[in-house]
Amino acid sequence: MSGICVDKDFIRRLDRYGIARDGFPRFLFRSLVKSLYPVSLLSRPDQGCENADVLLLHPTKSHVARADSLAGSLRKRGMVVAEHVVDTAVQLAKNRMFSANELYYKHLPSRWRFNAAYAQWLVERYRPRVIVTFMDDSFLTPFLHRAANRSGGVLVNLAHAFCWPSMDFSMFDVDLFLVFGRTSEENLASVPVRFGDGEVREVGSIYLQDSALLGRGTELGRGPLRVLWLGQCIPESRRLREKMEKDLGAFERWIHGYAGDVNVGIRPHPEDRGHIRRRLKSLVSRCEWVSANEPLGQSLERFDVVLSSFSSATIESAAYGRPVVAFLHPGLSDVLGKPSQGFWLVRSEAELDRALQSIKENYSAAREAALALAKTHFCCLENASHRYAVEIEKLALYGPKG
Secondary structure (H helix, E strand, O other): OOOOOOOHHHHHHHHHHHHHHHOHHHHHHHHHHHHOOOOOOOOOOOOOOOOOOEEEEEOOHHHHHHOHHHHHHHHHOOOOEEEEEOOOHHHHHHOOOOOOOHHHOOOOOHHHHHHHHHHHHHHHHHOOOEEEEEOOOOOOHHHHHHHHHHOOOEEEEEEOOOOOOOOOOOEOOOOEEEEOOHHHHHHHHOOOOOEOOOEEEEOOEOOOOOOOOOOOOOOOOOOOEEEEEEOOOOOOOHHHHHHHHHHHHHHHHHHHHOOOOEEEEEEOOOOOOOHHHHHOHHHOOOOEEOOOOOOHHHHHOOOOEEEEOOOOHHHHHHHOOOOEEEEOOOOHHHHOOOHHHOEEEEOOHHHHHHHHHHHHHOHHHHHHHHHHHHHHHOOOOOEOHHHHHHHHHHHHHHOOOO
16 A cells, blocks of 8 residues: 655645744644654554545534534435544544554654544545535645545535635635635635635535524514624634623623613523633623524524624524624724624724614614625525535535536
């Protein structure tokens, strides 16, 4: 059996990309940590295998349920679907999820062997014709791409890029990058630094649910305005964490100082481990706490307006006809921040209160603007799992050029 030829240009480009994306200190630290794992000793020679048509590679355990409609659509088309959750480095080592075929990684620099051995293990374990990742922007990707292609498989990433062009989703080393709509494709085209050159196609979102509720919204009732705060995942960046904490503080002050005739709900991010409840402990008895496991469309039936520090779920909320208010982030106004487009940007509790008053005074127009906003970000206001299933089946049968 022949292994991977050492592609020095590939390694140099990957190193340069890693330093540009993460900064040299962070890249060096991560490289040193990964180098400490003796992957050849942690490998599992007799792991057994499945013959899957499609491997859904979930970023978190909570994502499995969110992608259930895609898995169901694929199975309805007669495809064998395997699902795997990418775990922490410690858990991967504990569970020995590394290929025993050292030929595929022993000649790589030690900093990259961990990723290569895990990628090869996935391909050997599931033998998929198509591997599907979700919102993936990791250093596993280029090794997974090469491992999949060596076995005749295809790597696909499902993602959005609602926000401004940035280093997020700059990993393009896939066969196909399937996105939610036009703005995602445009933003991805403007990413300042990228690795790889995968083709981008617009398909839609697998996360929109409750088709009967999409694209119509509701009329504003006679009672108090009902506002739902959508929590976000805790950012890795210290600067973004500080910005989120500042936004939560303004939200808390608004409730204590302004929110008289308003009913407020708080919906934590699915990956939140109690942070927002601890941070907003003064609001525990004043707000409705909405389960993060409840489908978003179902939650929105009880609320008129969505508020956030900024979460992609705000754009999903617009698809249900809910006007959105978000705290200003650098670059966000270039893409989203126009009330005429259903998206209000604020800097303080006072601006937040004025935005909500404006929405309440002309709710019908705000609702229509929100729907128009959603249509610029989603190529269709429906759950697009069936569309993805068709695309993925074609890839399984004919490859990326079929």
